[in-house]
Amino acid sequence: MKKSLTLLFMLIITAALLVACGPKREETTPTSTDEKETETEAESTEEPAKPEKLVVWEDTDKSIALEPAIASFEKEYGIKVEFKELGMADKMRDQLRLDGPSGTGADVVTLPHDQIGQVVTEGLLQEIEVSDEVLSTFSESAVTAQKYNGKLYGLPKATETPVFIYNKALMPEAPETMDEVYTFANDFTDGKKFGFLAKWDDFYFAHGVIAGMGGYVFQENDGALDRDDIGLNNEGAIAGAEYIQKWYAEGLFPKGIIGDSGGSAKDGLFNEGKVASVMDGPWAFQGMKDAGIDIGVAAMPTLPNGEHMKTFMGVKGWHVSAFTEHKYWSTKLVEWLTNEENAKIRFELTQEIPPVTSLIEDPIIADNEGAKAVALQSQYAVPMPNIPEMAEVWGPAASALQTLATGKAEPKAAMDDALKTIQTNIETNHPN
Amino acid sequence: MTNKTEKIIRLSVSYLILLIAAIIVIYPLLWVLGSSFNPGQSLSGSTMFPENPTFKHYKSLFDTENSNYVLWYLNSMKISLITMVFAVLSVAVTGYAFSRYRFIGRKNGLLTFLVLQMIPNFAALIAIFVLAQRTDLLDTHAGLILIYVGGQIPMNTWLMKGYLDTIPKELDESARMDGAGHLRIFWQIIMPLSKPIIAVVALFSFIAPFGDFILARIMLRSEEKFTMGVGLYELVSKQFGNEFTTFAAGSVLIAIPITILFLSFQKYFISGLTAGGTKG
């Protein structure tokens, strides 16, 4: 009985310990946040202690351009930088979401700018402070793309926008206007060969036409996008939609390039030399060259109304993770990675075009046909909206375009429908 | 006489039907095989019988300097085999318990197994991810294997139990009379009689990891740990049209081991599946 009494005693102690644990945490938490806040304050005022290492997540196959930059950074500041390659489209964001909070994430990441709004809302990135001197080295639109709600969340690394790519064997020179392209295509297209192809059932590419004719996604007011002012069914947008429909209705675009799997069909045709020209992004250059096509690249031809296509511009940027403990040095690294020297190295090694103004004049870009075309087209391009509401636009817009392409809907009705759906979706999924 | 003509008509109609069915089944597969030998890269340019067949896509997959395919293939084999072994073991044991013993929670357990396989779980991927992270199993093959084995249990236990129910219980009882223990009865009497259903379970649990890309994509981080499903999917999601023929070659290589396994197990397979599936 004695034995059991001692055992009972032990048990009671265990139970008591267990109960005591509950509120203990609440006492400690406020202090820990305080600590964190004071820490960050200290960081911004003076140069904080150097971390042992920083971790960077780079886009797939792009680290060749990162290596020299981090080598020189290490040399300059004595901070070791490690990197890992991750797919940028979705993996980077997903892993930041999961790894960041658990402390295994990177300090510096790269993201396409149209994800910034969403990622910031989720609290995955932090605002960075950079001197105006640094900012002025980049093109204005590229910097705008890195801002959300008026705050800067990164520095631009590279821009891309669709351009006009042609097969020199089939089309000796790039036409100036879409009307010329249209005439050419009418002669050339016979159901097996095509004069000009574009994924205009995909809003990313169609935006060039629709916005060029006068449509817009979100109106910009004082540097912020107004989610309540959508211009997808105004006169210009409908004119653009009509223009798009014409290409499909007259059989210049085959039905086989419509829909999710259509892009690959289009690429395949071009690489077999069956297509004289396409609208595509700079990421497609390499595959085409690999397929043995002698390509020429130019800015998109002007639309029938005389305007340039307002293609969507994508800006990839370097950002500082919200979870880093070394904000100061991460920001320094971002500045370092995007400075003129490293931007130039990046272009040489990966052909990604940095929006560094001094480089656009540099012979290295000015003499490169592809880069020059992208730089030229970028002048007319608009950055994709980076507010989270944009997520509601892609789907309905693509549906409208697809019904236009298949001739199931009239331009006005299709665009009206799309607008209605987008507005309902925004109201439902993005309250306030 | 009429009997004979009737027979001839019946048989020729049957052959015709089977022939058509076989063509429909084979055609897409042959087409993939053909594509993988095409010299070009694209989907639209591929033909079933290329004029200048080439092994270059296979070569490029096996070119270990530029492609991790061989590594992925070995990973897939390893993962699938280990999953198979553990799944068979745990399914056999669980199925045996459900078939031979009456214990509290048996019926509910069985019902649970049935219901579990009907819930679509892609919304739960984040939960699996965090669990793996908490247990340090992220980016390990061990973690992935555990998930695969767990996922194989419900459906296959059901099949296993159904099959074991068809083995007369008297066998166990007479063995018990002779003084055989639980394990011995299970291992030396029941298991040898269950070869057909074991073949079925083995096959199922081998195929599932081989074809999966969703779980593996979430669990595995480093490229050298990828499985073939993930590798192949990444290839497709990036540039399906441009790399179609390479993708086709990769697919052919995925299908080969499974087909061989299928054909070699076929004898057991049909009888095992029948008894297992029907009595449950």
Added chain:
Amino acid sequence: MDSNVTTKHRKNAGFLSIIPGFGQFYNKQFVKGIIFLVLTVAFFSSFSQTLNWGFWGLITLGEIPILDHSIFLLIDGIIALLVAIIGLGIYAFNIYDAYNNGKKRDEGFLLNSVREQYHNLLDNGFPYLMISPGFLLLIFVVIFPIIFVILLSFTNYDLYHSPPAKLVDWVGIQNYIDIFKLDLWRSTFFGVLGWTIVWTFGATTLQVAIGVFLAVVINQKDLKGKAFFRTILILPWAVPAFVSILIFSGMFNESFGVINTQILSMLGIDAIPWMTEEMWTRLALILIQSWLGFPFIFAMTTGVLQSIPEELYEAANVDGASIFQKFRGITLPMVLYATAPILITQYTFNFNNFNVIFLFNGGGPAIPGQNAGGTDILISWIYQLTMTSGQYGKAAAITMLLSLIVIVVALWQFKRTNSFKEEDMM
């Protein structure tokens, strides 16, 4: 002393074992008691932290944004819950055991010695011992994620309540209410539901019909080359489904796919708009799913056919039954009866067959004025609705609703097919 007439042992033992092991001590089963006690202490010492944190997290979902990650807390909470349930299970068994042994003493039986207890444990515990490794794995790999989805459906987890920036809160059944209130959802729901039902029944029934039919044809006694045909017909099963579906999506391409450019043109049929006309895409999907799904049914039916007693057919022959009469009267009922449970799971599988819809044409083609694609089934539509705009809580709620529908219908069907008449199952 054990065989005394005073009979309060069961209550005493049961009561004492509120502290694990003590009931066993009372019953003088010291080894067992110590095991229980040690287990309990070990349980608390190793899990007290997990439990304490877990439950706190589960209830509050965190209190301070950025520091507390609601979703991680939720997951830790579920782990704590599972650990606690396992612990309670052992605890309940401890009381049950003490009570039972006390009862035995009350009834004047001698209690088992340690050795006997060991044997007893082996005998009675053997099934538990056997299922526990698999079951544990199942709990953490399958059941745990499902609990997560269930709990998630009662939270407001969406883009604007995303950790780490914000906390997620419990909102009760708000998600379920919203689903039925939102125009976005209601306007398209019935159209999608209609096609989902057509799809589930069309695709599944066709794949079953083809599977059964081919199995019957091949099973004719005087047919030669059985092994050859069987081998070929089982092949679609061997290729991973995602590979096959992607290849079909290439083959069905309207302008360049082989189906239009070679097969149909060879037959003199004009190109069919497989990917851009709703009806044709649906047809293509049903055909593809049949191709993918029939081998399984085929293999199973083949087995059943071999087990149908020959006498049945001979009797029918005597009665002068035709082939079709024999099929309808004997074969089909036998096959359907035998495979009913598996058939039901085939239907439930297709109801939620996300892969084939998503990989073939992304749910397309688009339909004017609708926010679901022409071939979107409920699960693929919901996936896009909720995932593009980060409505995770709602996605979970809808997943639960869909699962509930499927499970209820399936269980009801199972009951009907009598495959659950438990005890005569063997």
